[in-house]
Amino acid sequence: MLGRTANGLFWMYRYLERAENTSRLIETGQRIALTRLRTSDEEWRSVMQTAAVCDGYDLTHDEVTKDSAIDWMLRSKENTSSVMSAITAARQNARSVRTALTSELWEAMNAAYMTTSRRLSRKVPERDLPDLLKALRHSTALVRGMTHGTMLRNDIYDFSRIGTFLERADNTARILDVKYYVLLPSLSAVGSSIDNVQWETILRSVSGRGGFRMTYGSMPQARDVACYLILDGRMPRSIAFSTGKIRDNLEYLSIDYGIQPPSLELARGLSDACASTSIEEIFHTGLHEYLQTTLFRLSALGKQIERDFRFYN
Structure with a gap:
């Protein structure tokens, strides 16, 4: 192509x-x-x-x-x-x-x-x-x-999926990051009814409210929501799900084109990080720091994909 x-x-x-x-x-x-x-x-x-x-x-x-x-x-x-x-x-x-x-x-x-x-x-x-x-x-x-x-499941489909899920992962990371540091009115509201309502609103924004309730129940807590939107590979707007799809479609392109592009290794690294990290480790390191690192890695991945497949040639 x-x-x-x-x-x-x-x-x-x-x-x-x-x-x-x-x-x-x-x-x-x-x-x-x-x-x-x-x-x-x-x-x-x-x-x-x-x-x-x-x-x-x-x-x-x-x-x-x-x-x-x-x-x-x-x-x-x-x-x-x-x-x-x-x-x-x-x-x-x-x-x-x-x-x-x-x-x-x-x-x-x-x-x-x-x-x-x-x-x-x-x-x-x-x-x-x-x-x-x-x-x-x-x-x-x-x-x-x-x-x-x-659409035929070929390279055309693969590039469409990669674009979709790169944007989606970026958006989910941004929503979570801003929720913690901007949307909450004060530290005293953490764990309050206002905090819980806002977390439920965030779940609504990614069409995740129903799935979350099936998994965690009807009272959203910060740690559970973060785990659901970052690490749950079943949730179609989670970072884990999105990075997994990017990896899969890059692997299909790798097979079709007979190459091992650097972007594939970056995608595998992102996906593996979600698979091998617990929510406790993320909170211990710092949710903000984790999400900022993820956003940086997603940006680097997007630029590497452009280079690997010569988007502007």
């Missing part, structure tokens, strides 16, 4: 996953605000920090307000990670690799773009936000469903 085709597939699915993750974070911000006794627009800064879009916002805005933060994350063309920017970039990459996609998949991607463009053509009233966010997730889920249901 040509490097530019691999690049188009990889980034199409990264941007698609990013759009969905951003819509989930906005919904999370709305839910967390409902758990506060005293709400402040400034709390939306934490949501933007999770999405890594806070610096860009500060360059173009004098203060943080709820409306402007939501609009920045949903519609802003200046924000390259906004839902609209991400869906647009996903479609542009899909067009560049159109011949590698099935007609059903292309139609789903195009429909997602047109629906998003129409619904985000103007500022979204708060009363319409829940329906909009649900529609955005349904659109991206349809693209993902068409991928699973119609």
Whole structure:
């Protein structure tokens, strides 16, 4: 496969996953605000920090307000990670690799773009936000469903999966990291009903509430939630699950191409680290330090994949 085709597939699915993750974070911000006794627009800064879009916002805005933060994350063309920017970039990459996609998949991607463009053509009233966010997730889920249901399991599929799960692992790590150091109102709230409600909100943001309750029960505790979202290989948005899928698809590419790329060793290292580490070891080392190291390793892996498969040649 040509490097530019691999690049188009990889980034199409990264941007698609990013759009969905951003819509989930906005919904999370709305839910967390409902758990506060005293709400402040400034709390939306934490949501933007999770999405890594806070610096860009500060360059173009004098203060943080709820409306402007939501609009920045949903519609802003200046924000390259906004839902609209991400869906647009996903479609542009899909067009560049159109011949590698099935007609059903292309139609789903195009429909997602047109629906998003129409619904985000103007500022979204708060009363319409829940329906909009649900529609955005349904659109991206349809693209993902068409991928699973119609695509041949070859290198095209492998690059799409690698892009999806690299973005997903990064997002889960960011959500957990910011929850500990920004979202919690004070140390006195640790273990309180407010803390538990916020942990449940975080689980909702990654569609993990139902699975968590099956595994740990109905009262979320910090250690259990962290274990579930980092180490549980059954949870499809956990770091362990995501890094395992990246490793698997890189191994398929290694077999198909007859090579042993350095990115495969990096992916194996990440996946093995999840398999061999306990939540007690993570908390002993420091959750923040562990997650920051994971984010650094994910970034390095993404750059190494680009080099190994000559994305820009």
